[in-house]
Amino acid sequence: METTISRTQTVVLAAEGITRRFPGVTALDHVSLEIRSNEILGLVGENGAGKSVLTKILIGIYQADEGRIWLNGNEVVMNGTSDAIQKGIGAVFQEGSLIPNLSVTENLFLCHEADFLQYGVLSKRRMAAEARRLLLPMNIDIDVDAPVASLSAAAKQMVEIARVLWLSEKYGASNPVVILDEPTTVLNDSERDTLFDILNKLKRRASIVFISHRLQEVLENCDRIVVLKDGQNVTDMPTAGLQISEVEKLLVGHDFSGDRFRENEQLAPNEPVTLKIEQMGKAGAFEPVSFDVHEGEIISLVGLVGSGKEELCRCIAGLDQYDTGSVTIDGTRPRKGSSRAAVLGGIGHVPIERREEGLALNLSVADNINYLVLDKLKWAGLISSRLEKEHARRWVAECLVKTPSIGSACAGLSGGNQQKVILSKWLSSGVRLLILDHPTRGIDIGAKDEVYRLIRKFAKSGIAMIIMCDTLEEDIGLANRLLVMRERRLIGEIDASPGHKPSPQELIKLVV
Amino acid sequence: MRPAASNTDAMRVPKSMSGTAVEVTKRWLRRSGIVAQLISLVLVIAVFALGTEGKNLSGANIQVVLSLAAIPAILAAGLHLTIVIGGIDLSLQGTVALCAVFVGLLSRNKFNGNDVGLWVVPIGIAIGGACGLVTGLLHTKLRIPSFITTLGISWVLYGLAVYINRAMIISLQDDRIQTFINDKPLGIANIAVVALAIALIVQFFEDRTRTGRYLYAVGGDEALAKQLGVKVDRVKILAFAVAGCLYGLGAVLLVNRMGTATSRAGLNLLFPVITAVAVGGVSLTGGLGGAKNALFGTLILTVLNNGMVLMAVNPYAQTAVNGVVLIAAVALTLDRKKLGFIK
Amino acid sequence: MEEKPRERVTQPDVRKAAMRLIGRVKPVHLTIVLILVVGTFMSVGNKEFLSLYNIDTILSFGAILLIAALGQMFAILIGGIDLSVGGTISLISVMFVFLVHSVGYWAYPICLATGLVLGYINGVILTRVKIPSFIATLGTGGIITSLAYVVSPRPISAASDDYGYFAVVNGSVWGVSNVFIIGLVTFVCILAFLRFSRAGRNIYFVGSNIKMAWMSGTDIAETRNVAFMLCGLCAAMVGIIISGVRYGGDPVVGTSYVLNSVAAVVVGGTALTGGTGGVVSVLFGTLFLSLLDNGMNVVGIDQYFQQALLGVMIILGVAVTFDRTKTPVIK
Secondary structure, three states: OOOOOOOOOOEEEEEEEEEEEEOOEEEEEEEEEEEEOOOEEEEEOOOOOOHHHHHHHHOOOOOOOEEEEEEOOEEEOOOHHHHHHHOOEEEEOOOOOOOOOOEHHHHHHOOOHHHHEEOOEEOHHHHHHHHHHHHHHHOOOOOOOOEHHHOOHHHHHHHHHHHHHHHHHHOOOOOOEEEEEOHHHHOOHHHHHHHHHHHHHHOOOOEEEEEOOOHHHHHHHOOEEEEEEOOEEEEEEEOOOOOHHHHHHHHHOOOOOOOOOOHHHOOOOOOOEEEEEEEEEEOOOEEEEEEEEEOOOEEEEEOOOOOOHHHHHHHHOOOOOOOEEEEEEOOEOOOOOOHHHHHHHOEEEEOOOHHHHHOOOOOEHHHHHHHHHHHHHEEOOEEOHHHHHHHHHHHHHHOOOOOOOOOOEHHHOOHHHHHHHHHHHHHHOOOOEEEEEOOOOOOOHHHHHHHHHHHHHHHHOOOEEEEEOOOHHHHHHHOOEEEEEEOOEEEEEEEOOOOOOOOHHHHHHHHO | OOOOOOHHHHHOOOHHHOOOHHHHHHHHHHHHOOHHHHHHHHHHHHHHHHHOOOHHHOHHHHHHHHHHHHHHHHHHHHHHHHHHOOOOOOOHHHHHHHHHHHHHHHOOEOOOOOOOHHHHHHHHHHHHHHHHHHHHHHHHHOOOOHHHHHHHHHHHHHHHHHHHHOOOOEEEOOOHHHHHHHOOOOOOOHHHHHHHHHHHHHHHHHHHOHHHHHHHHHHHOHHHHHHOOOOHHHHHHHHHHHHHHHHHHHHHHHHHHHOEEOHHHHOOOHHHHHHHHHHOOOOOOOOOOOHHHHHHHHHHHHHHHHHHHHOOOOHHHHHHHHHHHHHHHHHHHOOHHHHOOOO | OOOOOOOOOOOOOHHHHHHHHHHHOOHHHHHHHHHHHHHHHHHHHOHHHHOHHHHHHHHHHHHHHHHHHHHHHHHHHOOOOOOOHHHHHHHHHHHHHHHHHHHHHHHHHHHHHHHHHHHHHHHHHHHOOOOOHHHHHHHHHHHHHHHHHHHOOOOEEOOHHHHHHHHHHHOEEOOEEHHHHHHHHHHHHHHHHHHHOHHHHHHHHHHHOHHHHHHOOOOHHHHHHHHHHHHHHHHHHHHHHHHHHHOEEOOOOOHHHHHHHHHHHHHHOOOOOOOOOOHHHHHHHHHHHHHHHHHHHHHOOOHHHHHHHHHHHHHHHHHHHOOOOOOOOOO
């Protein structure tokens, strides 16, 4: 381990009091961050803690509502990624920013080809030679003329890192800052080791911000660690001598209050099994799992992005095909890989992307609420507008949807009210099992509480639920039982009935 | 793991650089994306050689095929640019019609005293380019999908062409261009040489200029290209304008080859040209295929249609065959993962 | 039932109220204003415009266009477009003349069924082969048109013996022409279908958010197939009516209906993104186009100039109604 730096380090990039609000949520609340020269800085936090928003502000994709950014002691404003890169700051995101049909060479120099022009014509030979030179320190053996789409995830990352370094070198940044957003989730063990080898070498001429969920690798490879929690700074300390358990404690926080999730309304589930999963597996997504969900029970799936929980839920909802095993809902087995069969069987799905996947935005609140029960709102074989209105009014009141009228388009509602419309749609349809994918993502505190109330109320009425939450507290607070997934496996089941709730610290040990 | 390499040994020549000419050719072929087209072309020729008992391989017929393919090849070289950026241009017929009428009226003809001589070539190209420029501006600035913009524009231009033309059949009295395009100093008609040259120039532009590569960047991932600093709107407008220029050139050649200009010149061109581009392997998803693909597509389609003529297939049924070929080619080249739900 | 809680307006702001009023204006309102403007101009400038004969002409032409546009509306409502209606209309118009001669009244159901089948093929190419509808229907349109030419390369007239069979289209009831009645009945049926049936509602949901419809268990392939089949059916009806009115068929007669039907739908305010608009918008769009067509014919404006104008209106109509929030990138 190379944690001690002999030279004195200077602060390269400093963010001070950064605040960024989105409708309904404050993503960052006076966050500060210092990046010093020649170091690897670990940035950790749960999903939604504000890591990626902070990254996007540092490279100019978002602008901060408040706060300032200093570069080598001078205050700067980042106007977009190309401006940031000219100042020597670049990021490599999980989703990648390489154009798939262009070659490695072309991607490396895209929009900066001026050096390779001869009478207005690109010199492919010189470009390829320069690309090879840039990729040499990256330790990868790839054909620089091959389209990027044919590369492995690890190679793509290396190309992106090389691009950031080349651009900052080109613009004369003495100590470039490379931000890596969860680079290791797509890598296997040996690729991961290679990455850290390279990062440790790069440290001699650059600063690296390393974002990861895996505390082990952060502690082993980073010089300093910054923890964010709910959009606020929690800590900033050297990693030398730091124990994982200490970081875990910081990560989950300690303001775990008793009744944020209406635990006192939680009931023991009924005996009958609503959903039975037997040896269900999907190659490359998750290993075979088996579990039951009882009537009125809330099961929380806990795990990192990439743990396989999302894929598992998509398979149960019929949105994806699974390879082995079976799903039984109320004694029947819906045809696999058919969302229609799943819905008819009584499985509902509240998606994370509520605007893109949950609502018909230009149609009215009433249309959206009634969509699944139109057949029951008929009079003499025709949909009756009187019954439609009655039904919509009843559920708007039941779920506390705040809307100017039931005829208003859903596009105009706030995030919380949109979520309540989606919930009304499923709950009114007599659904037996509801999958809730981050039901409180991006909605304000008041609406969150109402969503919790609805979840309790309908669990009481016998609807079984599988839930994935933004924070571990939410998972623990809401669920009767927690299923922990890690690296595509179901690794544990924890009782979370009232009075037996585990602490977030206990849980996070299993998760990361 | 390989030993660490530092910056200093950067000039070391990696293995992949070396190789014999055969290997280079092989690699180029693999990467050029026209292997399937070459094979299809050979297959189509072979099938019709059997079907027509070798009539399609006669020297005279090959000359006919090359001349027939020339104008669609030029139009395809233009149209495929708009598909490479991920859009499509359905305004071909309207643009060609308008250019044809203007070319007719500006050359020496029976109806008016105009005679711009050979200037008609740049003028025709300029009119086409202007049409393309307007299309590109409307598409990017009003932010409406290219297929409906160009469909609308096509109706506008065709309407204008007929309105100006007033059902006259304008006979040209200047046959210099006509003589030139039918001359065969190189063994094949000049018009085919021109088409080949255009295809090569466009291919060079796509491969070796910055703007050319940006076309592919936009077609590959428009949002990302914009984020990385490509001036997406400008690139798209350019694609439509260059396409327009080539339609203008096509119209000039078309009118001069026939010796008469009418607004009907553009009719029934869009279908075969789009089919040729799709058959050549230019994917409708964007970012794949180049002018060489468009050229090969045109050749395949022309050989196919010529073969059907030699076998005396009902000419209307030929259009139907083209339609089937179009749908099949699009179905094969479309990257559905990128499109999500198809509408 | 009690009203749901309203968000209180703290400051009665005139500008806010005005903005809200503007926000409530729908494209179809603009169309109605245009209709009034054009109608007033025409009746002031031309005494014949409001004559019974002229109104009858407008309505009959309008009824045919209305049926074609209602068909096109289905394709556009689900977020696609059908460029093959022209081909279908042409094919049916020539087929009908031949069929009437050989099978009599059976020609009607056979032609309508042909329309359904052609629409179904378009639907399947979209939903199973997965090709965007504009390019798929461009292809099938070309194929169908060439089939029309194969059936009859030239315009054909019906034998005078068969004229009796055309009475369904050409007759009139109490002075109201059958074409107009057919148009009206089609309009009411489609209105009822979209308003009162599950399948009709599905069309709106698939158009508005296909992913959401799919995740809610809607059979999206079936819904889109139905939309294209209804489009084909309407095109077949137009083909029959045209050959009835002319007592003959023509393999090019449908060509102009591609432009006209798209224009009527788009000008009426139905967005190309799908899921918005409906029969009433299409009715106004059609009314506007037929007024304009009639007016320009009366004034003596060249019909190809009119075509250019329609092209411009389509572009403007799409520019106004297209929902850009749905797709970040417009291709």
